[in-house]
Amino acid sequence: MNLIEETVAAIAPLDETAMRDARDHQARLTKPPGSLGVLEELSVKLAGLAGRCPPPLPEPAAVAVFAADHGVHAQGVTPWPQEVTAQMVANFLAGGAVVNAFAAQVGAGVSVVDIGVAADLEPAPGLLPRKIAHGTADMTLGPAMTMDETRRAVTTGIEVAHDLVAGGVRCLITGDMGIANTTASAALIAAFTGLPPERVTGRGTGIDDATHARKVEIVRTALARHGLPGEDAAPLDVLAAVGGLEHAAIAGFVLGAAVLRVPVVLDGVIAGAAALAAAALCPDAIGACVAGHRSAEPGHAAALAALGLRPLVDLELRLGEGTGALLALPLVQGSVRVLHEVATFDSAGVSGKDAGARN
Numbered sequence: 001m002n003l004i005e006e007t008v009a010a011i012a013p014l015d016e017t018a019m020r021d022a023r024d025h026q027a028r029l030t031k032p033p034g035s036l037g038v039l040e041e042l043s044v045k046l047a048g049l050a051g052r053c054p055p056p057l058p059e060p061a062a063v064a065v066f067a068a069d070h071g072v073h074a075q076g077v078t079p080w081p082q083e084v085t086a087q088m089v090a091n092f093l094a095g096g097a098v099v100n101a102f103a104a105q106v107g108a109g110v111s112v113v114d115i116g117v118a119a120d121l122e123p124a125p126g127l128l129p130r131k132i133a134h135g136t137a138d139m140t141l142g143p144a145m146t147m148d149e150t151r152r153a154v155t156t157g158i159e160v161a162h163d164l165v166a167g168g169v170r171c172l173i174t175g176d177m178g179i180a181n182t183t184a185s186a187a188l189i190a191a192f193t194g195l196p197p198e199r200v201t202g203r204g205t206g207i208d209d210a211t212h213a214r215k216v217e218i219v220r221t222a223l224a225r226h227g228l229p230g231e232d233a234a235p236l237d238v239l240a241a242v243g244g245l246e247h248a249a250i251a252g253f254v255l256g257a258a259v260l261r262v263p264v265v266l267d268g269v270i271a272g273a274a275a276l277a278a279a280a281l282c283p284d285a286i287g288a289c290v291a292g293h294r295s296a297e298p299g300h301a302a303a304l305a306a307l308g309l310r311p312l313v314d315l316e317l318r319l320g321e322g323t324g325a326l327l328a329l330p331l332v333q334g335s336v337r338v339l340h341e342v343a344t345f346d347s348a349g350v351s352g353k354d355a356g357a358r359n
């Protein structure tokens with residue numbers, strides 16, 4: 001067995017006992033029951049992931065920004081030149097991007113993974129050189145990746161998760177950079193959910209109506225070429241056909257988080273598409289996933305609905321890089337800190353809800 005199959009086989013469901021303990025504990029804390037809304041179930045999920053209540057605080061946190069280029073760029077699906085992927089990687093490494101500002105704001109580390117940037121990149125502190133290929137092939141003409149490339153990218157994502165956790169990280173955050181990757185995301189989401197291309201294809205970095213209409217047709221053409229959605233299409237075959245190297249790596253990153261029982265906060269539509277692939281490989285992997293935010297891309301809401309995940313933040317962001325997930329990090333950490341630090345009615349001597357009722 002290799003790392004992908006070993007990882008999938010080792011991922012266990014959420015621990016029901018720890019979840020029950022967390023629900024019971026939430027009910028004893030000095031607040032009206034349910035008053036922390038969505039954050040209560042989030043803390044319960046993280047207890048189930050850790051297998052104990054309270055679960056460890058999800059800190060320190062680190063975002064891994066998986067960067068790659070896309071052959072489908074040649075079809076005119078984005079107004080940005082392909083070299084912006086490498087240029088933005090340099091910007092991340094220099095500390096000048098929004099991901100750097102938001103990571104600093106919430107105290108998260110930033111690692112940039114070259115999983116498939118078209119240009120050759122100079123070594124730099126913070127850059128993990130893991131290039132599998134110089135971008136993908138054009139999915140409208142053939143498979144975007146070979147099966148070997150796909151498997152190596154997924155494996156690399158698992159390994160990056162292991163390396164970060166071995167270095168002490170206790171909350172993983174997905175990030176991505178790849179001009180044209182919203183086209184691959186739309187194709188993956190259509191393939192995994194069965195929704196039509198016009199429902200899941202958005203405007204990415206910003207395109208006019210004519211370009212959007214062409215983008216929808218490009219997604220439709222690619223799906224038809226590869227016989228997707230297909231009832232017995234294996235998840236890795238779907239990734240190879242219409243995915244990107246960063247999608248494959250992020251799918252592996254999610255599997256790695258799940259096997260290590262560490263939460264992974266998902267960013268936008270690219271992470272949503274990748275998480276669908278991870279869930280198709282191993283449904284229990286969703287147990288490690290927290291939807292950081294909902295991006296403005298229509299496919300993202302569709303992906304989150306299919307995954308059964310509720311986004312924590314909804315600010316019409318459509319940047320990627322990990323930015324939306326980083327903004328959600330304090331919510332994730334706060335939900336767990338409540339289980340550690342908030343007094344119970346008993347310990348604080350606060351009267352319970354019906355203690356003063358006459359009958």
Ligand SMILES: O=C(O)c1ccc[n+]([C@@H]2O[C@H](COP(=O)([O-])O)[C@@H](O)[C@H]2O)c1
Binds near residue numbers: 176
């Ligand atoms: O995170 C999102 O939901 C998101 C939505 C729109 C665009 N992006 C980012 O924009 C780039 C892809 O956009 P495009 O239009 O070139 O496909 C890529 O670098 C993504 O990180 C990201």
Ligand SMILES: Cc1cc2nc[nH]c2cc1C
Binds near residue numbers: 080084176177205320
């Ligand atoms: C400038 C720029 C920054 C980005 N960050 C993530 N995707 C991006 C796309 C562009 C074009």
